[in-house]
Amino acid sequence: MSPECAKRPAILERETLILSAARRVFLELGFVSATMDAIADMAGVSKQTVYNHFGSKEELFASMVRSGCKEILTVLQMGADRGDPEQTLRSMGRRFLEMALQPEKLALRRVLLGEIAQFPELGQIYYRSGPAFLRGQLAEYLEKQDRNGFLVVADPQLMADQFVGMLSVCLMKAELGIKPEMNPDERERYIDHAVGLVMSVTRPGTATLPGKPG
Numbered sequence: 001m002s003p004e005c006a007k008r009p010a011i012l013e014r015e016t017l018i019l020s021a022a023r024r025v026f027l028e029l030g031f032v033s034a035t036m037d038a039i040a041d042m043a044g045v046s047k048q049t050v051y052n053h054f055g056s057k058e059e060l061f062a063s064m065v066r067s068g069c070k071e072i073l074t075v076l077q078m079g080a081d082r083g084d085p086e087q088t089l090r091s092m093g094r095r096f097l098e099m100a101l102q103p104e105k106l107a108l109r110r111v112l113l114g115e116i117a118q119f120p121e122l123g124q125i126y127y128r129s130g131p132a133f134l135r136g137q138l139a140e141y142l143e144k145q146d147r148n149g150f151l152v153v154a155d156p157q158l159m160a161d162q163f164v165g166m167l168s169v170c171l172m173k174a175e176l177g178i179k180p181e182m183n184p185d186e187r188e189r190y191i192d193h194a195v196g197l198v199m200s201v202t203r204p205g206t207a208t209l210p211g212k213p214g
Contacts, residue, residue, distance in 0.1 A: 015053050018043045019064050027108045031061060031122055032115050058121070062129040068105070069134045072096050076141045085145045086199050092138070093167055093191035100171050101182060110175060135160040142202075151202040159198065166194040 021043035025034045036057055040047040054060035072095045079088030099105065116123040138160035145151040153159050170190055173179040 011053075014045065014049070015063075018045065018050055018053055018060070019067055022060050022064050023104070023108065026061065026064070027104065027111060030111050030115050031057075032119055036060075058125055061122075062125050065126055065129040066133055068099060069130055069137075072099055072134060073137050076137060080141060080144060083148065083150050085142075085150050085202075086195060088141075089163065089195045089198060090191060093163075093194060094187070096134075096164070096167055097170055097182070097187050097191070100168075101174055106171075106174055106180075113175075131164070135164055138163065149204065152204050153202050159202070163194055163198050166197070167191065 018039065022034075022039045025039045025042050029038065034057065036047050036050050039060070040050045043050070050060070054063055072092065075088060075091040075095055079085070079091065082088065112122060112126060135157070139156040142151065142153045142156040142159055146153040146156065167190060170179075170182055170187065174182065
């Protein structure tokens with residue numbers, strides 16, 4: 001059992017409460033102006049309690065970003081041994097866009113991206129805890145599918161980057177206000193295309209990209 005699963009429900013509930021409060025404070029004040037005092041007040045706990053769970057504001061921010069990715073990655077965990085990568089990728093794509101295009105998450109990213117010039121480390125924390133974490137887990141999934149013979153993936157990390165990148169154009173349009181809302185049919189169009197391209201170059205017997213060297 002993982003350390004996280006072994007935690008008492010009360011501890012997990014408190015951490016969830018703090019993460020939710022942190023999200024609201026970061027959205028209202030930005031990362032630079034947010035304080036652990038403000039987050040503690042929003043959560044209704046002591047500042048020491050926040051520090052007991054998250055040792056610093058940076059660690060709290062990283063945990064907040066990572067928690068969103070874990071919700072997306074649930075579909076990979078469920079499909080890891082199922083042997084149906086096409087359906088698993090489709091489900092992940094849906095979950096990714098559902099979460100990434102939520103108005104609150106879009107607003108928070110806009111606030112944070114505007115602060116990176118003032119606090120360059122913020123970009124590194126966000127990337128490690130968000131995009132890099134998500135793509136790393138997807139790469140592990142693709143590598144396992146390759147080992148099990150369900151896919152032929154010469155470079156799992158590159159394929160993971162490209163799959164998420166194909167969907168991220170929807171996120172970019174929303175963040176820039178070009179297409180702030182996307183209906184389910186539009187999302188499915190992007191997901192179908194991204195999954196179709198991945199399967200066309202990784203499906204055993206039909207893959208068109210070079211496989212692993214012998």
